[in-house]
Amino acid sequence: MRGGTDVVGLLRRRAGQWRVRLRQRRAQRRLFQLVTVGCSLALAPSAWLWCTAGDRVGTVESAPSAPVAVVFGAGLDQGKPSPYLEHRLVAALDLYRAGKVRVILVTGDNGRVEYSEPDAMYDYLTEHGVPGSRVVRDYAGFDTWDSCTRAHRIFGVDRAVLVSQDFHVRRALALCEAAGIRSYAVGVPELHDETWWYGGLREIAGAGKAAVNVWLRPDPHFLGPREDGVPKALAEAGSR
Structure with missing residues (x-):
């Protein structure tokens, strides 16, 4: 048992x-x-x-002509463009020198008196031969959506070549298209260092935010009145 x-x-x-x-x-x-x-x-x-x-991302050589190049901010180093930002500016210079764009819109963060990405970009471009009248500054490009929607709504940009690193430029392209700008994007290549990997991983969250922006189409942090800097610069470029 x-x-x-x-x-x-x-x-x-x-x-x-x-x-x-x-x-x-x-x-x-x-x-x-x-x-x-x-x-x-x-x-x-x-x-x-x-x-x-699609096929709207390429190089300076493959970029079509457009009235404006839009360069997005990427940080400063002791008041000067960071290496990544400098590489973007070099690509914009190449576009301008090749006659593919007539005006360069630089857009970035100017949230503090002592920190101005647009001014640093302006200084770099003018020091390298671009007339100051051909460089327009947007001081309220606090993120990619703000830069894109302000470029269209405030500065009147309808067609542009966008310049950014290869890991970011597709997001910029989607957002500028959603903002009303027919765009082609130049993806600046970089060595796959820590900054590149960090930027690539950051884009996963950025892509999600971009999808929300495209869906909701929010106003930028600062909208303000329409500015005539880009039309004036294009008119001057066309008269020469």
């Missing part, structure tokens, strides 16, 4: 262990499914940016 009881107890313990393992496997499967769905949702906006860009 005791032997039969031991067998029953053993079977019960094994059945309990099997139920525990089954629950663990179900939990692991659910976790895997949640992680898979989460990753898919996180990467979907990035995939959207790549698909919508």
